[in-house]
Amino acid sequence: MGRLDRPIQPARLPAGLKVWIGGSSPPMEDYHSPKPPHLLARTNRNGRANRMAAIKPLIAGNWKMNGTTAALAELASMEAGYDQAMRVRLNMLVCVPATLVSAAATVALNSGVTIGAQDCHAKPSGAHTGDISAEMLADAGASAIIVGHSERRTDHGETDEQVRAKAEAALRAHLKPIVCIGETEAQRKSGETLAVLKRQLAGSLPESAAIVVAYEPVWAIGTGLTPTLADIAEAHAFIRAELAARFGEAGSAIPILYGGSVKPANAAEILAVADVNGALVGGASLKATDFLGICQAA
Numbered sequence: 001m002g003r004l005d006r007p008i009q010p011a012r013l014p015a016g017l018k019v020w021i022g023g024s025s026p027p028m029e030d031y032h033s034p035k036p037p038h039l040l041a042r043t044n045r046n047g048r049a050n051r052m053a054a055i056k057p058l059i060a061g062n063w064k065m066n067g068t069t070a071a072l073a074e075l076a077s078m079e080a081g082y083d084q085a086m087r088v089r090l091n092m093l094v095c096v097p098a099t100l101v102s103a104a105a106t107v108a109l110n111s112g113v114t115i116g117a118q119d120c121h122a123k124p125s126g127a128h129t130g131d132i133s134a135e136m137l138a139d140a141g142a143s144a145i146i147v148g149h150s151e152r153r154t155d156h157g158e159t160d161e162q163v164r165a166k167a168e169a170a171l172r173a174h175l176k177p178i179v180c181i182g183e184t185e186a187q188r189k190s191g192e193t194l195a196v197l198k199r200q201l202a203g204s205l206p207e208s209a210a211i212v213v214a215y216e217p218v219w220a221i222g223t224g225l226t227p228t229l230a231d232i233a234e235a236h237a238f239i240r241a242e243l244a245a246r247f248g249e250a251g252s253a254i255p256i257l258y259g260g261s262v263k264p265a266n267a268a269e270i271l272a273v274a275d276v277n278g279a280l281v282g283g284a285s286l287k288a289t290d291f292l293g294i295c296q297a298a
């Protein structure tokens, strides 16, 4: 068996992180945390009490094309703020540029913070100059990969099919794919939002339910604009129903993150919306004070 065929278990990652690196089907309990009863009292669309245990919130940062080694000081501050109480309450992930994955994984050692990447090639290796495979990112210390971010769909013309192949690649490398979907402003204005989400989910999701989905309305990214809470609730309920239809019970345990202009000031109300299981944070994840402010609201 070749090296790339073996499950990758980076020795330098902290213990207790099997939720991210332990294989394509992490145990269910890793996704769940005890929650106060009022947070469990949500009802499903039929008005019945939701009997599923609450999904442990995931607060994920996406540094995009920002950060050199100097930025690792911010990461260290994030880790310092990720205290025991916060660890119990939420998972913290920071998706850094590929150039920083290895160094960030070393800085994050034993902190409980996990490190992710922002894209990967669909193939494990080969003649693809400049590309980076999921296996390489796993080897560098990543435990998750964002795939299908709207900036890649726009800048690089990535299709749902390509996004799906990248999500499968992440799973093949025992990494957690964070599959991004979301409508443009024009699509929202013309009432196509749910149809777009349905199409992107159908085309971009891998076979396995061992994934995270991020709903990021394109028009809310980096603009300071956010949908109304009712619009977020509608989108997330729709995504949850689609996941349940596709994956059955396992679909109810998939974390659905909201992304787009999440800040400390609006995090609490967004994270309180039903079926919002965390946030994918761009600009506000670059500064430890802002990122921790969002975590405190979770």
Ligand code: 13P
Residues within 6 Å of the ligand: 062, 149, 216, 220, 221, 222, 223, 224, 259, 260, 261, 262, 280, 281, 282, 283, 284
């Ligand atoms: P902002 O938080 O800067 O709006 O970015 C969101 C995002 O694209 C995260 O992936």
